Amino acid sequence: MASGKEIRNKIKSVESTRKITKAMEMVAASKMRKAQDRMRAARPYGEKIRRVAGNLSHALTDYSHPFLEKRENVKAVGLIAVTSDKGLCGGLNTNVLRLALSKMKEWDAEGKKLKVTAVGNKGFGFMTRAGADIVSHLVGLGDTPHLEKLIGPAKVQLDAYVNGEIDVLYLAYTRFINTMKQEAVIEQILPLSGELVGSNSKSRWDYIYEPDTKTVIDDLLVRYVEAVLYQAVAENMASEQSARMVAMKSASDNAKNVIGELRLAYNKARQAAITKELSEIVSGAAAV
DSSP states (O other): OOOHHHHHHHHHHHHHHHHHHHHHHHHHHHHHHHHHHHHHHHHHHHHHHHHHHHHHTTBOOSOOOGGGOOOSSOOEEEEEEEOOSSOOSTTHHHHHHHHHHHHHHHHHHTTOEEEEEEESHHHHHHHHHHTOOEEEEEOOOTTSOOHHHHHHHHHHHHHHHHTTSOSEEEEEEEEEEETTEEEEEEEEEESOOGGGGTOOTTSOBOOOOSSOHHHHHHHHHHHHHHHHHHHHHHHHHHHHHHHHHHHHHHHHHHHHHHHHHHHHHHHHHHHHHHHHHHHHHHHHHHHO
């Protein structure tokens, strides 16, 4: 059995750890509320522009944008993987990266080339270790997503799609369900079709374009991709803070249980030492 001094040192160490996890839990709870507000504010715009873009894919126009053209023979795939910059958030990054790795193996087995854009330090490190072809990356996002930072890495994939270097573009991120549940998803964002966003293909749409069809469609579809990417990052950040708060709360509770067990062990060791001393005193008195 460990000595009383060793057990006291362990108790102090676990108490220090518990203070840290408790503080991190409170910080994550504060950031979580702001991240959730930001995510909920982005959802209506993201859903609306998805519907508009989906209806546009069924519109009767004389101009066909590359983002709307489905390519029959898919030889190369683009993937934008959204993860967090920091850890200590449970299985958040593990789940989305495991899902991405499973799809990467499928594409590799089908002989499709892959180009990856990593958003977040964890995803960038994972893709580097996996030997993926990383064409762009973004780390150090902070606690607030900024669209101007996301445009650059995403444009590399968009240019690759327009130039025919990739034939389909996917987005992997963690969707926020509630504080206790987050879901890792992979969505196809290009080529855009009404079926991807729930638009009815039986209804044919027509619009009046001002100043002209090409200008409106070009700008709208770029805004569509930017909005989808921004919403994904906002969802991922809300999921990250929620997962971190839950993970730190669990760590604090576990530390409390460990402290209780160590204190029980310390009391037993202390009682054993006192009993031994009393036995020695009694034995010495009897010998005298």
